[in-house]
Amino acid sequence: MDAAKRIEKALAAALAMGGGTSGPPRLARAMQHAVFPGGARVRPRLCLATAAACGAEPGLADAAAVAIELLHCASLVHDDMPCFDDAATRRGRPSVHRAHGEPLALLAGDGLIVLAFQQLALATKRAPARGIALIRIVAEAVGSPNGIVAGQAWECEDVADLAQYQRAKTAALFSAATAAGAAAAGLDDAPWMLLGERLGEAYQVADDIGDAFGSADVLGKPTGQDEKLHRPSAVRELGLHGAMARLEGLTRAAIAAIPPCPGAGDLRALIALEAKRLVPKELAASAA
Amino acid sequence: MDAAKRIEKALAAALAMGGGTSGPPRLARAMQHAVFPGGARVRPRLCLATAAACGAEPGLADAAAVAIELLHCASLVHDDMPCFDDAATRRGRPSVHRAHGEPLALLAGDGLIVLAFQQLALATKRAPARGIALIRIVAEAVGSPNGIVAGQAWECEDVADLAQYQRAKTAALFSAATAAGAAAAGLDDAPWMLLGERLGEAYQVADDIGDAFGSADVLGKPTGQDEKLHRPSAVRELGLHGAMARLEGLTRAAIAAIPPCPGAGDLRALIALEAKRLVPKELAASAA
Numbered sequence: 001m002d003a004a005k006r007i008e009k010a011l012a013a014a015l016a017m018g019g020g021t022s023g024p025p026r027l028a029r030a031m032q033h034a035v036f037p038g039g040a041r042v043r044p045r046l047c048l049a050t051a052a053a054c055g056a057e058p059g060l061a062d063a064a065a066v067a068i069e070l071l072h073c074a075s076l077v078h079d080d081m082p083c084f085d086d087a088a089t090r091r092g093r094p095s096v097h098r099a100h101g102e103p104l105a106l107l108a109g110d111g112l113i114v115l116a117f118q119q120l121a122l123a124t125k126r127a128p129a130r131g132i133a134l135i136r137i138v139a140e141a142v143g144s145p146n147g148i149v150a151g152q153a154w155e156c157e158d159v160a161d162l163a164q165y166q167r168a169k170t171a172a173l174f175s176a177a178t179a180a181g182a183a184a185a186g187l188d189d190a191p192w193m194l195l196g197e198r199l200g201e202a203y204q205v206a207d208d209i210g211d212a213f214g215s216a217d218v219l220g221k222p223t224g225q226d227e228k229l230h231r232p233s234a235v236r237e238l239g240l241h242g243a244m245a246r247l248e249g250l251t252r253a254a255i256a257a258i259p260p261c262p263g264a265g266d267l268r269a270l271i272a273l274e275a276k277r278l279v280p281k282e283l284a285a286s287a288a
Numbered sequence: 289m290d291a292a293k294r295i296e297k298a299l300a301a302a303l304a305m306g307g308g309t310s311g312p313p314r315l316a317r318a319m320q321h322a323v324f325p326g327g328a329r330v331r332p333r334l335c336l337a338t339a340a341a342c343g344a345e346p347g348l349a350d351a352a353a354v355a356i357e358l359l360h361c362a363s364l365v366h367d368d369m370p371c372f373d374d375a376a377t378r379r380g381r382p383s384v385h386r387a388h389g390e391p392l393a394l395l396a397g398d399g400l401i402v403l404a405f406q407q408l409a410l411a412t413k414r415a416p417a418r419g420i421a422l423i424r425i426v427a428e429a430v431g432s433p434n435g436i437v438a439g440q441a442w443e444c445e446d447v448a449d450l451a452q453y454q455r456a457k458t459a460a461l462f463s464a465a466t467a468a469g470a471a472a473a474g475l476d477d478a479p480w481m482l483l484g485e486r487l488g489e490a491y492q493v494a495d496d497i498g499d500a501f502g503s504a505d506v507l508g509k510p511t512g513q514d515e516k517l518h519r520p521s522a523v524r525e526l527g528l529h530g531a532m533a534r535l536e537g538l539t540r541a542a543i544a545a546i547p548p549c550p551g552a553g554d555l556r557a558l559i560a561l562e563a564k565r566l567v568p569k570e571l572a573a574s575a576a
Contacts, residue, residue, distance in 0.1 A: 018431055018432050018433070019432060019433065021433075022433045022434070023432045023433025023434065023438045023441070023456075024432070024433075024438055024441040024442050024444065024445050024448070025445070026441065026444050026445055027432055027437070027438060027441035027444070028432065028433070031432065074398075078394055078395075078398060081394065083389075083390035083391045083394060084391055084394075101371075101444070102371035103371045103372055103441075103443075103444050104441065104444055106366055106369065106371060106372075106394070107366075107437050107440055107441045107444075109398070110362075110366060110397070110398070110401060110437045111431055111432045111437045111438070111441075113398065113401050113402065114401065114427050114430045114431035114432075114435065114437060115427075115431050115432070117405045117423060117427050118423075118424065118427035118428060118431055120423075121420050121423040121424040121427060122424060124420055125420060125424075128416035128417040128419065128420040129416040131416065131419075131420045132409050132412055132413060132416040132419045132420065135405060135406075135408075135409040135423060136406065136409040136410060136413075139402050139403075139405050139406035139409060140406060142402045143306055143399055143402035143403050143406055144306050144307060144308065144311045144312070144315055144316065144319065144399045144402075144403070145306070145307065145308035145309075145310045145311025145312075145316075146310070146311065147402065149315070149395050149398045149399045149402060150311045150312055150315060150399070152395055153311070153312040153314065153315035153391075153392065153395045153399075154312050155391075156312065156314050156315070156389070156391050156392055156395075157312050157313070157314055160312075168311075
């Protein structure tokens with residue numbers, strides 16, 4: 001089974017456990033809406049690619065990838081809510097609070113966060129040391145002071161450092177994806193953080209470019225939000241050409257940061273390929 | 289050190305880790321506001337009492353008690369928000385969203401949920417099998433389909449069974465407190481669930497009585513909410529006398545449900561004492 005199918009199957013199994021047939025049905029529907037159909041599943045694919053390069057057992061790798069995607073989806077649901085971005089659409093259809101109401105959007109996000117840890121604990125019962133390492137890695141990438149919740153909270157401060165904000169809001173979960181892939185194989189996760197961090201920074205720059213110059217139809221979400229909400233952005237700071245150059249540099253730095261491992265060659269090729277997909281073709285051409 | 293002091297100290301250490309000095313300061317303040325000063329700390333005290341009765345190592349017991357209290361505080365922050373109860377006060381002062389705004393209240397709740405799992409993972413690095421058991425127990429008690437998030441979501445359904453609603457919204461975290469106390473000692477947690485469930489039901493009945501007949505000054509939060517928001521309530525269902533009788537029956541059932549363990553006698557005495565504190569004296573007298 002290819003990685004994309006594995007991810008969808010593992011996410012569906014997690015949601016079936018977390019929604020179940022015995023719980024409140026509207027909550028289950030809101031959680032489903034938050035996760036399916038998904039976006040590019042960039043983070044779980046990165047986690048599985050790293051896990052494969054390190055020789056991890058598929059069951060543990062799947063659980064790590066699922067946890068990371070559930071936490072990402074939870075953050076999107078909460079970030080879209082009226083007290084933050086008040087986004088009406090996400091992935092080309094109504095955001096969770098528009099479709100299911102604010103109370104269920106709030107609870108769906110909470111439920112997805114808890115489900116991420118729950119399914120990690122269940123999947124690692126027979127490999128508890130790896131399980132505890134995975135839970136630590138994932139929790140650090142999501143919580144405060146350095147995870148995505150902290151990243152979002154920097155938007156509530158009068159003064160925020162762009163690098164620290166983006167590292168917490170985006171790069172942290174990418175670092176967790178590569179670190180968790182290694183930890184699922186029983187390896188020390190620390191040397192794997194930098195790869196994810198660089199890729200996360202690259203992804204954030206690409207996202208800023210898409211927000212500034214992409215179309216809402218293609219991206220499936222409103223654009224021009226960084227300008228409108230006065231959010232820090234690589235495009236606002238560096239211009240389109242500067243941002244594209246930064247994206248290329250970060251991709252090269254990411255590839256150089258891959259630690260020695262059995263599947264390093266495949267991983268390098270995959271990352272180079274994925275990086276090309278980050279920016280819409282017409283933008284890449286116009287910035288060349 | 290007595291249990292109350294141990295809990296405050298362990299909570300402060302967890303918050304110092306989760307807020308830190310490097311994260312966004314307003315988020316750290318909102319998280320502090322959500323946890324300190326606390327309420328009666330009923331759930332972590334129950335967890336520590338069970339752990340002591342089972343002979344658990346203090347470090348693991350503290351981590352379990354802290355996780356449970358952080359998750360409880362997170363649920364209060366989110367439940368108080370405008371899209372749910374829109375409560376202006378909690379524990380006698382402004383609720384988190386009134387003091388820090390909705391965005392930071394949303395993020396403080398998220399941050400506390402993640403911190404609960406993070407500090408459990410850190411505390412159980414050298415006892416990973418117990419750590420994974422604790423994380424599973426706590427996650428099940430908080431998530432969907434049977435935990436407090438699901439309990440809150442039953443309020444969004446047109447039809448909800450009172451027993452299922454209260455079991456998820458309140459009893460689940462009490463069950464987790466007793467189950468985690470046993471799991472921290474390396475015991476099978478399943479036989480310990482019923483004790484917590486009965487105590488949780490008793491606590492919910494006492495809470496319903498307080499909401500219907502208590503004073504906002506004494507309780508530190510608005511009263512009359514169940515009637516106003518048409519929420520299920522033991523008082524609305526059974527009247528004051530019926531609810532008081534139910535509370536007594538549940539307390540007796542809880543004490544009868546304590547599994548054999550080294551400290552069973554102490555635990556029985558403690559629970560009988562705590563049960564008496566659940567309902568304000570003047571109400572107990574008026575219902576007698």
